[in-house]
Amino acid sequence: MALWGGRFEGGVATSTQEFGASLPVDKHLYKQDIAGSKAHAGMLAKQGIISDSDAQAIAEGLDQIEAQIDAGDFVFDINDEDIHMAIESELTRRIGEAGKRLHTGRSRNDQVATDTRLAVKALTKDLMEANLNLRHVLVEAAEANKKAILPGMTHLQHAQPVLFSHHLLAYYWMFTRDYKRIVAAFEAADASPLGAAALAGTTYPLDRVASAHAMGFKQIIPNSLDAVSDRDFLLDLHFACSTMAMHLSRLAEEIVLWSSSEFGFITLSDSFSTGSSIMPQKKNPDFAELIRGKTGRVYGNLVQLLVTCKGLPLAYNKDLQEDKEGALDSAHTLAQCLSVMSGMISTMTVNADAMRAACKVGHLAATDVADYLAKRGMPFREAHAVVGHLVLECDKRGCQLDDLPLEVFKEASPLFGADITSALDIDAIVAARTTQGGTAPTAVAEQMRLVRASYTADEAYLEGLPYIVPMGQGA
Incomplete structure (x- = not known):
């Protein structure tokens, strides 16, 4: 019975x-x-x-x-x-x-809420570790490719040249924000509902603080109704997972593009590629694509719990039985995606020559040519128009800006001098972006200092966590 x-x-x-x-x-x-x-x-x-x-x-x-x-x-x-x-x-x-x-003195209502909160603490700890590992890999890849320059893009069109290390560090900062969201989910879960019983507390003289500390909880939930019905901490986990999955998907998309024949910026390791059953020449970025595809699954779990909770009266309802499967799935899926992405980044080959060759296409120096005129007194909007005319001339001739003779520049504006060639040099263009957060080597070096400081702080937070009941493997 x-x-x-x-x-x-x-x-x-x-x-x-x-x-x-x-x-x-x-x-x-x-x-x-x-x-x-x-x-x-x-x-x-x-x-x-x-x-x-x-x-x-x-x-x-x-x-x-x-x-x-x-x-x-x-x-x-x-x-x-x-x-x-x-x-x-x-x-x-x-x-x-x-x-x-x-x-x-307890009910399954406070018991299941306790178990779930303990599980979220374990899941978020594992995700913190996986997140830190990927960030470490991104930093290593950035350090190893300090001199590589690729076309920075907007609208997937060539825009301005940037250091590849700068591009990778943009993802580092995305995942750093994700880490903080995971920490927020951990801290939201770090409160004990045990002792709330079914919904109203109990007549037994329980010491809720003692049992909370024995389980490693920082504090207790002060309201018994809230204790058994709250699943906000799970929604925090789902949102953190969804946002991190989105960032992984963006990076995966770029890996798919970069590894294509049209780009050729990187070559993926055989360990993170697959072939075709009919086309012997194929080397497919299947695992990057799969990371991209699994993002929808993680999103779905977030929406499922939001919909489950949206109409629930206080306190506990059987609907809340549906709160765990999606959370376990999202955390497990995301941990796998983080691990695979770390493997892809750490084993890929960066083709710096192909990146640099691509910088010769798309008039990446156009903004710097306009800045050249603006620094000599021409209003930037007029300079923009002048350079736009030069780009049009290039398109008609089938050449790039640095292929145009000096006379063509002088015809467009008498402000152009022989030193215009310095504004057309890719390395000089990159080196000139020295503002904080810019792509110049000096600015990226300063950014790397901030990167290391943020990584050290987040690593220290993880190492400072008390014992957390791990997820079991035998069930």
Whole structure:
């Protein structure tokens, strides 16, 4: 009989039992459930609600069950509905009456919220590690390719030349912001709902702060209704995952473009490429494409939880059973994507010559030629028009700006002198962008100092976290 079966004369139909069971999903939270139960039992004993011998028997029994699940030897029964019932039923079978006392002063409502928050802390910690690894790889790639210059683009059209290292660091900063969003999700989850019971608290003299600290929570949730019904912390995780997936997708798109025959800026390692079943010459960036494709899956999980929560009255509702599968999926998917992206970046070959050759196409010096005139007194809008005319002349001749004779420049404006050639040099154009955040080597060197400082700070935050109950592998 189900643990809640005293109220019922008949049993639940097999089909509805399977439909209502969350065990296939929440069994992955077995370590969190066991950690919460041990903390709860220890607190009950300290408060004199159960005996010390019962608490000891409960802890030992839970340790045995955890070891068995870790080993993959535990047999889950769908009739147990969820991980809480599966563990408590087995505990009671092993240690008898003491196991029945474990649930004193708590409900599955605060229990599942506790497990989920502990799981989010574990998932976000893993994502922090994967995020830092990718950022490290991006910095290494930037350092290794300091001199490479590629066409910076707007509207996917050649615009101005930039250092490849500068381009990679733009993604570094995106993922740095993602790290902070993951940290925010971690900190949102770092509050214990245990002791809220079903929705209104309990008559037992629980020490909620003690059990919270025993599980590694920073604080308790002050309102019992909010404690069992809040899933904002999961939405924070979903949003952080979605934004990071979007950034990964943007980088993946550029990798797809850069590795194409039309660009040829990079060559992907064989380890991160696939071939064709019919075309022997193909080397496809399938894994970059797959990262791009998985972004929609992560987005979908965010929308699913938003829709699930949008019409729920206080306090707990069965709808919230649908809160975990998407979160587990998004975190797992994103961790894989981060790992694969790190592998692609760290093993790719950068074709600096192809990048530089591409800088000769598209009149990348046009803005600098206009600036040349503006610095000699011509209003920039007039200079813009003059250079636009020169570009049109290039298009008619089928050449680039640096192919035009000096006489053509002088015909366009008497302000042009022989030194105009310096405004057409790609390296000089890049080197001139010395403003903070610019692409000049000196500016990128200063940016790299900020990069290292931000990385060190984020790494220190991760290393300073207290023990976090990890996700289990045996379920």
